Amino acid sequence: MSASNTDPLAYEIAPPSIPCFPMDQWYVAALGWELKDQPLGRTLLNRPVVLFRTADGTVAALEDRCCHRALPLSNGTLEERGVRCGYHGLLFNSEGECLEIPGQEKIPSKARVPAYHVHEQDQIVWIWFGSETHPEPTCEPPVYDVHSSGKYLFDGDVYHYDAPYQLIHDNLMDLSHLGYVHLRTIGGNASIHMNAQMKVEDNGEMVRVVRHMPDSVPPPTYNAAYPFKGNVDRWQEIEFHISHLRIWTGAVDVNTEALDDPDRGGFHMRGFHGVTPETETTSHYFWTIATNPKSDPETVKAKVVEQTMLTFDEDKVVIEAQYRNMCRFGALPMIDIHVDAGANRARRIIEQLRRSIR
Template sequence: MSTSNAESLVYEAASPIASAPSFPLDQWYVAALGWELKEKPVGRTLLNKPVVLFRTADGQVAALENRCCHRALPLSNGTLEERGVRCGYHGLLFNGDGNCVEIPGQDKIPSKAKVPAYHVREQDQIVWVWFGSEAHPEPTCEPPAYDVHSSGKYLFGGDVYHYDAPYQLIHDNLLDLSHLGYVHLRTIGGNASIHMNAQMKIESDDTTVRVVRHMPNSVPPPTYTAAYPFKGNVDRWQEIEFHVSHLQIWTGAVDVNTDAMDDPERGGFHMRGFHGVTPETESSSHYFWTMATNPVSDPEATKIKVIEQTILTFDEDKEVIEAQYQNMCRFGTRPMVDIHVDVGANRARKIIEQIRHSTC
């Protein structure tokens, strides 16, 4: 199914379904980027669940409830040892399965001395955690692969943002790149009129939304010219693929009339973004991102330049989204008007509602 016409979605609260979860379950959600887990445990709240993440002695990732079963100190306040994470209050030591394996000064370990463990996997330097429903407490699939990180074709870097805003506002922003001409003038923006009138195709099914935007014969934005030796105007593309727990966005450009924008092997300048959007609570989110690029010269310097420009861009997005949410709270449930660029975001919201209610 594809369309270029606007589709409406009311943002006001829907009629509550008593047993509907706050977030879609039976999904792999991003919990961390692999390089975050080093010599200290990392504590995060994910889908309202306090979790501590750490590496075991063999390099595997573990995820436990972030609460010592003795006196409730967060285990993320503790330290890592060869056998697991040690509580920073009275020294109970827990292994990667959540079992207490040592109580200082006490030989007998009570059978109840353990904490819940979550299913966790590391794939392509992305750490995923499974939050299942009662029907599917065990993972029903492997976490998504992302070979942009492992193929060797790209150089990449990334980081984590914390948003004081609901996660679906981040989805909305990423699925509607028409805002680039207004929010990102210093980096990846460009002519606002070209962005608002870009050739756009939208496809969706029960779990994904795909938005493709083409901007032929346009002026390359500052980030592009800083990283690639374009000769003049460019044929520019934006391909966005939404999944419930993450988005993949491939943007880039080629010199005018040198490559077809629908050729999967096209050359030019590429930016491949991974965007893991994980709810913290109903009103806050974690945003795990990486950006990969294909330098044609001075690879490391070009990668650093692209990452620096990406950070500037995401700083701008964060400011806008948090201000938007503050104003939504201020004005309450007043309805909002949809325009043609909202189709992809509205379809994503409908998918999330359907999945939430299907896991009741």
């Protein structure tokens, strides 16, 4: 199904000889606070995985299938030494080795399940599946010190989408839709959004989109969270990486600070968006939102998180309806407009990476 009449491969499912997803990457598997006292089952890049914490708090990831009778290990329980299958009680450690078979002393050498590389950093859990060429990680997971610097308060959640993951990328790369989809929260004047000054650049691995909206009316969420005096100079900075996006939005009182000053003040919303394919047609969306309250910090944080969740609820409705309609109408061409520049560059990067893996 074509994304435009100039990019015919954009929405197609990969042929069998080409991986569906860029594999040699760290992908988001969970938010740290999801892993508590129960194993968590989740399908990531078509692989059923069980995630859990060991006794010392370290995160582990195994194939979600007991090697005895195939019950998902996520249906089991956690113990000090690992995860115990909920069918016949086989106990597996974080390396996938079977440590115990109740009622049987000898443990067969084949009694083990595959383990995956997983790493928790800045309260984000990353997983590496790799490829035949790079089964071991070739780099460290991304750092996201917005969560650990102490400068911001944040929270987040996980959404499941009945839509391909690149449609979520498209949505996040194009914030012009805010004026139409998010009128009650972070939207603002639709005309200003569509005509915002926009700069797009990429380096072959990352795409950066910067949009400025000077002298604009602050949207409802901004006014609810920050004591602006009137109109504001507003910015949107989007960084696309293969497995996640970082979006910094905010505003200052009009004509008070330069929008290209990295240390500018005012109201900030820093969003982390981990977009991980579940399958070719379904996705996981891990998000957090961080802000810098000027007063009454917990109340303001709660308001920003609540408003953000409302916007993502609205996005989910739009994206899933969009995909249903794409399936309904089939491979009809779609045009591009000026706001698609960032999303199209992101799609080209992913396509190049997919085709480079054999």
